[in-house]
Amino acid sequence: MSSLMTRSTALYASTFVLCLSSLVFQISIIRIFSAIFRYHFVFAVVSFSILGLGLGALLARWRNGDAYIVAASIAAAILNVTPMIMIFTTPALSLLPPLAAVSIVLIPAFIFSGWCVGSIFTRWPDRAGKLYAADLIGAGTGCFVGIFLLNLLGPVSTISATATLTSLAGLIFALGCERERRLRAATFLALPLLIACFAFSVSVPLNRLTVGRVAVDPANSKPMIVRMQRDPNNWTVLATRWDAYARTDAVMGLNKDLISIFTDGDTPAPMVRMHSRETDPTALRSHIGHVPLDVWRPRQSDRMLTIGAGGGLDVLFGQFAGVRDITAIDINPALPAMLEQFREFYGDLYNKPGTKLFIQEGRHFLARDTGAYDLIYLSLTQTATATGQGLALAESYIQTREGLQDAVARLTPSGALVLIFDQDAFLARAFVTALSILYSEGQSIAKAAAHLAVVSAPNKNNAPYNHLLIIKRSPLTAEETARLKFVTEARGFALSYLAPDTGSPLLKQLASSSEAYKLPEVNLRPVSDDSPFFFDLSFELPIMVRGLLVISASVTFIVLVWAFASGRNFREATPKLSILAILVALIGVGFMVVQNIIVQRYMLFLGFPTITLSVVLFSMLVGAGLGSLLSHFFINREKWQILLVTCMFSVPAVLMVNYLGPLVTSKFFYLSTGGRIILTGAMIFPLSISLGCFFPTALRLAGHKAHSIDIPILWAINGSASVLGSALSVALSKQFSFTFALNIAASCYLGALLLMLWSCRRT
Numbered sequence: 078m079s080s081l082m083t084r085s086t087a088l089y090a091s092t093f094v095l096c097l098s099s100l101v102f103q104i105s106i107i108r109i110f111s112a113i114f115r116y117h118f119v120f121a122v123v124s125f126s127i128l129g130l131g132l133g134a135l136l137a138r139w140r141n142g143d144a145y146i147v148a149a150s151i152a153a154a155i156l157n158v159t160p161m162i163m164i165f166t167t168p169a170l171s172l173l174p175p176l177a178a179v180s181i182v183l184i185p186a187f188i189f190s191g192w193c194v195g196s197i198f199t200r201w202p203d204r205a206g207k208l209y210a211a212d213l214i215g216a217g218t219g220c221f222v223g224i225f226l227l228n229l230l231g232p233v234s235t236i237s238a239t240a241t242l243t244s245l246a247g248l249i250f251a252l253g254c255e256r257e258r259r260l261r262a263a264t265f266l267a268l269p270l271l272i273a274c275f276a277f278s279v280s281v282p283l284n285r286l287t288v289g290r291v292a293v294d295p296a297n298s299k300p301m302i303v304r305m306q307r308d309p310n311n312w313t314v315l316a317t318r319w320d321a322y323a324r325t326d327a328v329m330g331l332n333k334d335l336i337s338i339f340t341d342g343d344t345p346a347p348m349v350r351m352h353s354r355e356t357d358p359t360a361l362r363s364h365i366g367h368v369p370l371d372v373w374r375p376r377q378s379d380r381m382l383t384i385g386a387g388g389g390l391d392v393l394f395g396q397f398a399g400v401r402d403i404t405a406i407d408i409n410p411a412l413p414a415m416l417e418q419f420r421e422f423y424g425d426l427y428n429k430p431g432t433k434l435f436i437q438e439g440r441h442f443l444a445r446d447t448g449a450y451d452l453i454y455l456s457l458t459q460t461a462t463a464t465g466q467g468l469a470l471a472e473s474y475i476q477t478r479e480g481l482q483d484a485v486a487r488l489t490p491s492g493a494l495v496l497i498f499d500q501d502a503f504l505a506r507a508f509v510t511a512l513s514i515l516y517s518e519g520q521s522i523a524k525a526a527a528h529l530a531v532v533s534a535p536n537k538n539n540a541p542y543n544h545l546l547i548i549k550r551s552p553l554t555a556e557e558t559a560r561l562k563f564v565t566e567a568r569g570f571a572l573s574y575l576a577p578d579t580g581s582p583l584l585k586q587l588a589s590s591s592e593a594y595k596l597p598e599v600n601l602r603p604v605s606d607d608s609p610f611f612f613d614l615s616f617e618l619p620i621m622v623r624g625l626l627v628i629s630a631s632v633t634f635i636v637l638v639w640a641f642a643s644g645r646n647f648r649e650a651t652p653k654l655s656i657l658a659i660l661v662a663l664i665g666v667g668f669m670v671v672q673n674i675i676v677q678r679y680m681l682f683l684g685f686p687t688i689t690l691s692v693v694l695f696s697m698l699v700g701a702g703l704g705s706l707l708s709h710f711f712i713n714r715e716k717w718q719i720l721l722v723t724c725m726f727s728v729p730a731v732l733m734v735n736y737l738g739p740l741v742t743s744k745f746f747y748l749s750t751g752g753r754i755i756l757t758g759a760m761i762f763p764l765s766i767s768l769g770c771f772f773p774t775a776l777r778l779a780g781h782k783a784h785s786i787d788i789p790i791l792w793a794i795n796g797s798a799s800v801l802g803s804a805l806s807v808a809l810s811k812q813f814s815f816t817f818a819l820n821i822a823a824s825c826y827l828g829a830l831l832l833m834l835w836s837c838r839r840t
Contacts, residue, residue, distance in 0.1 A: 085204075087253020091246045092197060092208055093215035095150065098242035099190050100219030101226065101235065102157055103127070104321075104690075106183065108232040111341045112324035113302055120807065124625050124800045126183040128632065131796015133191025134198075138789040141196035143254045149196070150247030153189035157240040190243070191796065198776055199788045205776035206709025213702030213769065220694045224687050227321035241272055299342025301326060316418055318411040321687045325411040327419065336419065338388045340409055345541060346387025346456070351424030361397050363568055365534045366390060366542045369452060369495050370398035371564045372557065380448065382406070382487070384439035384475065385456040389416070389426040390542075396429060400452075403432045406442050408685070440474040441684035443483040444746050451489050456497045474681050476507055476611040477604050482514050485550055494548040499541035501583075502599055502614050504531065508574070509587055509594040510603040510611075511548050516591055523577070526588040527552040531574035531581075532565055544573070606681065607814040622807050629801035633662055636797060640790045656832050657775055661791045663832075664771045665798030666805065667825030671731060671768070672697050673806040674815050674822070679757055682742040688754070696758045700765025708770040727771075727826045730764040735819040771829070 103123065110119045136149075159182055198208060226235040305312045305328075315336065316327040326339045327348075334353040337345035349355035361367055375381070375398050383391040386405035395403045405427060413436065416427060427434045435442065439455070455475055474480050476496075484494050498504040508531065515525035530553060532545040553561070558575060565572050574580035574588070587593050587601070594601040600616050617623075640658040676693045683689045738760055745756055772795065776788055802822075809818035 084253045087250050088197060088201065088204070089207060089211045091150075091250035091253075092194065092211040093218075094242055094249060095190065095193055095246035096212045096215035097219040097222060098157075098239045098246060099130075099187075100216040101223035101242070102186070102239040104219075104223040105227065105232040105235045105239065108227060108319070108321070108324070109236075110179065112299065112319070113342065114298055115343075120621065120625075120803075123183075124629070124803050125180050126187050127803075128629065128797060128800045129184040129187030130191035130194075131636075131793040131799070132632075133188035134195025134789050134792030134796065136188075136192045136789070137195035137199045137792075141199045143250075146193055146196045147247045147251050147254075149189045149192040150243055150250065153186055153193065154240045154243035154247070156186035156189060157236060157243055159186070191792070193246075195789045195792045198792065202776055202788055204709075205773040206705050206707075209769075209773040209776070210702040210706035210709070213698045213705060217695045217698030217702060220691045220698070224321040224691055227319075231319040233319075299339075301328065301339045301342035301345070316415060318414060320411055322408075322410055325409060325415055327415060336388065336422065338412075338415065346385070347390045347542075348388025348419065348423045349390060349393065350422055356393065356424075358397070361394065364394070364542070365532060365539045365545060365568075365570055366454075366456075366497065367394050367398070368532050368545060368561075368564055368568065368570065369454075369493060369547060370394055370400075371568075372560050373452065373493055374398070375400045375451070379451040380404070381452045381454070382448075382450040383454040383456060384442070385454075386427075386434065387412070387456065389423055391454045391456050392426045392432060393424075395452075396426060396432065401431045404448075404450075405432065405434045406437055406439050407434070408436070408438050410436050410687075412436065438474075438681070438684045438686075440480050440483065440681060443480070443487055444681070446487060448487065449489045449492070450487055451492045453484055453487060453492070453494045454497065455484065455495065473611065474606060474609050476510065477606050477609045478510055478514050478517075479606045481507075481510055481548070485514070485548060488550040490551060492550050494550075496546040496548070497542055498544045498546065501544070502601075503612065504533075504544040504546055504573075505583060505587060505599075506594075506601045506603070506611060506614065507546050508584055509601050511546065512588065513591070513603045522588065522591055524552070526576040529574060529576065529588075530561055530572070531584060532561075533571045533573040535569070535571055605814075607816055608810055610811050613811060618808050618811060622804055625800065625804040626808060629797055629804055633794060633797040633801055636790065636793045637662065640787070640794065656835075657787075657791065658794055660829050660832060661772065661775055661794045662798040663825045663829045664768070664775075665795040666802035667731075667822045667829075668701075668768055669799045669802030670806045670809075670818055670822035670825070671734075671764070673803060674810065674818050675734065675761065677810070678738065678815060679742070682746070683753055683757060684750070688750070692754050692757050693761065696761040697765045700762040701769030704766035704769025705773045707766065708774050725830060727764070727767040728823050728830065730767055731819060731823040731826065734760060734764055735816055735823070768826075 103126075106126070107119060107123055110123075194212065198205060201208065223235070226238055230238065305314075311331050313329050314326050315329055318325045323341045326342070328337045328339055328345070329335070330337070332355075334350040334355045336348040336350075338348055339345050354360055362371065375395075379400055380402040381395045381400045382404045383395070384406045386392060386407045387409075389405070392403055392405050413434070416423070416425075416434075420428075426432065475484075481494070488494060496507050498507065508529065511529055512522065512525050515528055516522055528549045528551070530547040530549075532547070534540075534543050537543065549557075553576075561575065562572065572579050574584040576588070578585075580588075594603070600614050604611050613619075618626075637658050672694070675697065676689060679693050680686060680689045683692060741756070741760065745753065748756065775791060805821065806818055809821055
């Protein structure tokens with residue numbers, strides 16, 4: 078029986094669908110685990126899993142026939158669904174440590190996907206350019222498909238959809254096989270089962286996360302999950318919305334007049350019941366969040382801005398105090414629907430006359446807005462969601478030096494900026510950051526400190542509103558100081574800092590000199606946009622990142638040693654082939670560092686995490702896919718010359734994106750969203766095209782003269798080196814900066830260039 082479609086069509090189409098499905102699966106898993114674990118943990122889990130892609134490709138060294146490719150795709154499809162079933166319907170994972178549990182259910186799916194892709198490239202190395210183009214363009218398309226499905230279905234049902242897509246990829250491949258009716262029959266049998274599973278996941282509300290299925294480690298798990306598992310009878314999830322940005326939960330505890338709006342299980346934003354004891358005038362005035370409005374009593378012309386508006390508590394304070402013009406900003410796109418659902422509960426504050434709600438990233442709004450405000454609240458603006466490819470580069474840009482400068486610039490001459498914190502250490506770092514920006518304007522430390530005040534609640538009755546850092550654009554006057562002392566004493570709060578001599582020992586020490594923040598026990602160094610890790614107070618890397626660095630570097634080293642010890646190509650005297658493994662490792666590290674840092678760099682410019690993820694990854698992956706396709710047209714030319722020319726262009730391209738990119742984006746904030754997307758693509762595409770030529774050319778070289786047996790080794794090296802690159806992007810960004818990390822990526826491509834020059838000289 079002849080095939081039902083040409084072999085070439087089946088190869089390219091199945092590779093496209095498989096890689097699209099893998100990317101959507103990866104994004105969906107990130108969304109699920111972001112609601113359970115802290116983002117460093119999510120980063121480690123996903124990275125360990127992606128390592129399975131490279132390890133799975135090694136299986137193609139021994140088994141890569143048509144039947145194995147189809148069987149591996151069906152197995153990958155089934156294993157895509159396994160995490161959903163085990164996490165949401167069985168207690169099995171609670172018996173294991175969290176990292177081991179989630180890795181066990183994730184890694185096998187990636188191993189079988191890697192086996193499929195590695196087998197295809199091993200069998201057809203002469204088509205590496207077109208196949209790799211299908212791979213990358215499929216993954217790039219998966220960015221938009223994934224976000225569409227996540228917003229439509231939620232992550233649990235989206236994972237079921239990826240299982241159906243993965244099985245479909247196997248069917249497409251089987252349709253291109255001659256006389257392989259059994260392969261088609263197998264995939265035709267698998268498809269209905271996976272479609273039924275998808276229908277089940279859509280009809281059953283699995284998005285309502287059942288806690289207790291995963292062992293909770295307070296150090297790595299989100300507060301909502303920890304709280305509900307420890308005391309499940311006292312907490313009720315009233316509503317859940319799960320989309321491409323985050324999981325949003327409305328949770329009620331023992332206080333029936335208070336709902337906490339959790340974003341990915343963290344940073345609870347309070348929503349209070351209207352006409353209850355929580356909104357009684359006495360209760361509102363006794364809340365620490367109302368102190369600034371008592372000290373600086375609003376006039377009718379005053380304007381107020383609140384960033385991180387959440388459940389509307391700050392808006393309620395402003396309306397109660399008589400502010401007529403209130404602008405509320407929140408980044409969560411699910412918030413309007415959640416507010417509509419509970420409008421009777423909280424009094425529909427956002428639809429009151431004079432109050433406006435915008436769904437935007439706060440720092441992005443400050444950079445584009447031209448208005449002036451008398452009072453700005455920054456409330457609990459920590460980003461608790463994991464963005465990008467499971468990156469741990471998920472900090473907020475609000476509390477950086479540049480972020481606070483933008484906020485202060487939006488104040489009227491006598492205006493005040495109020496930052497709200499729940500922990501002492503975060504307050505201390507923000508205090509130091511505020512001092513540093515005022516000190517950099519030419520003021521002495523003493524004069525800079527005269528702009529600041531800190532109010533703290535001695536108890537946790539208003540948690541998470543525990544501390545207020547007040548930054549005045551002008552120094553506090555004697556009248557304002559007296560009023561602040563009177564209000565805090567009358568309300569039972571403490572003045573943790575008020576110049577020149579009132580405050581806690583730590584804050585007074587920090588205000589004593591510009592270098593006082595250099596304490597040995599905690600890292601209070603002010604952070605910048607180039608390394609915005611405000612909420613990471615340690616000097617060292619998180620243990621998850623350190624472990625991932627060690628494991629990925631060790632795996633890469635082991636596979637390199639294996640390559641030189643056992644691969645025929647690597648033992649040959651010809652230096653062109655002997656350095657392929659090192660080349661692949663260098664470009665694997667370099668590409669992932671470039672991709673991860675660019676995702677983070679453009680977060681501020683594009684203004685929304687899901688848009689940034691879609692645009693940047695699409696531009697990077699599709700651009701690289703076009704570069705791979707371009708390399709295919711040079712198949713009859715000297716391949717090392719192609720690599721040499723491409724590498725020579727990629728080094729200055731990385732450096733231009735590194736140094737010129739921020740300058741260009743800072744000049745074009747005024748563009749519309751569409752204009753900023755086009756500009757972003759225009760800056761990233763040329764770089765991506767040059768980077769995309771490397772790997773497929775290396776694969777064709779490995780397949781040259783029938784030595785394709787070494788292609789799986791190159792895939793394994795590339796996979797482990799990519800994970801190493803992801804870990805390095807986090808480590809270098811935190812310990813140094815994004816700029817330094819991109820310089821290291823440029824050095825990787827420069828190293829590849831030098832290796833090729835050395836090779837050409839030898840031959």
